[in-house]
Amino acid sequence: MDWDRERAGHLGTLAVWAGEEEARWQGATQVPVVLSVGYGYFDVDAWYEVALGQRPGHIYSRNTNPTVAAFEEKVRVLEGAEAATSFSTGMAAISSTLYTLLAPGDRLVSVKDTYGGTNKLFLEFLPRIGIEAVLCNTSDHEEIEREVAKGCRVLYLETPTNPTLKVLDIARLAEAGHRVGAVVVVDNTFATPINQNPLALGADLVVHSATKFLGGHADALGGVVCGRADLVKGIYHYREINGAALEAMSAYLLLRGMKTLALRIQRQNENAFRIARFLQDHPLVEVVYYPGLETHEQYAVARRQMRGFGGVLSFALKGGFEAARALLPQLRRAHRAANLGAVETTVGVPRTTSHVESTAEERRAMGIPEGLVRYSVGIEDVDDLIADLEQALVKVQQSVG
Structure with a gap:
């Protein structure tokens, strides 16, 4: 089933079905929990092609895993993204995204009342490596636009914000970000893809703490980033080397939670x-x-x-x-x-x-x-x-x- 074509107006159906068909095993109606660390190949050339991403398959679960891939695909379809990759926690998703996109000398523009862990990245960790983080008054779109117009590599938005529930105009600010060549990242944790799709409003990337509403049962940690395929590819590479991978049992619990x-x-x-x-x-x-x-x-x-x-x-x-x-x-x-x-x-x-x-x-x-x-x-x-x-x-x- 091409769930991308079926997406419009059927989010409840997609939450149940998307991403799961190819991941099932021997007629099972549910995605299995694949706990294998490694995946074997008789043919070295085929193994090499899988390792390079030239043919489907898995080689090592820090990189990819069948259960995890099903979770990523479900989120990708629900958000209308080109690609998705997952993480062990929401903060791993956020920090890995920022460390992938930013380098010393770069400038980031965001707002003052983001989630506390994100705010710590802006105030403490990014400045350590020479990245400037400019935090604007959240309700002042004109101030945000002025700072963006001065130039930035990343415009990072969270809407609604945690915990004061402020709302940012994604379409308006994404347009401002793109005028200066910025990558626009939106934390969609509070809204979820059921209530809001930032990519459709002009964002380049969407991040979620999957621990929260996506899983919905407070029994699994996880994070996910989805959006433009070229950007997600770089973030995936950062994650596979730095190692904050989502493990299979958590991916299964998140998949199960997302059905409802x-x-x-x-x-x-x-x-x-x-x-x-x-x-x-x-x-x-x-x-x-x-x-x-x-x-x-x-x-x-x-x-x-x-x-x-x-x-x-x-x-x-x-x-x-x-x-x-x-x-x-x-x-x-x-x-x-x-x-x-x-x-x-x-x-x-x-x-x-x-x-x-x-x-x-x-x-x-x-x-x-x-x-x-x-x-x-x-x-x-x-x-x-x-x-x-x-x-x-x-x-x-x-x-x-």
């Missing part, structure tokens, strides 16, 4: 919107960050480039961090953990989750309040989640005044 991706995202979109509305009207809540709300600063952009607004929201309570500290232990239907995108609701504050590596000063510079609560909505009955938040907020009101 469209169903999960639909439910999480609906749940998050209902919960955002509830919180918006609560007297203890100071502000809610969710791109599906009409009050969101970039609501018009989100409506234009997203099919759904995602399963993550964040909110700040009146009373700041002490109120947030009081709230979390009272929640009965949420894991207090450093993860998101799972079928179970997960909650935390940035200083223990997304930006645990950052200092309080760095979080402040990124516009992240210490009392912000990040709430990753699961697939539970939304009325139960709202009731849980309501009872917890009542207890907070009683405890903090």
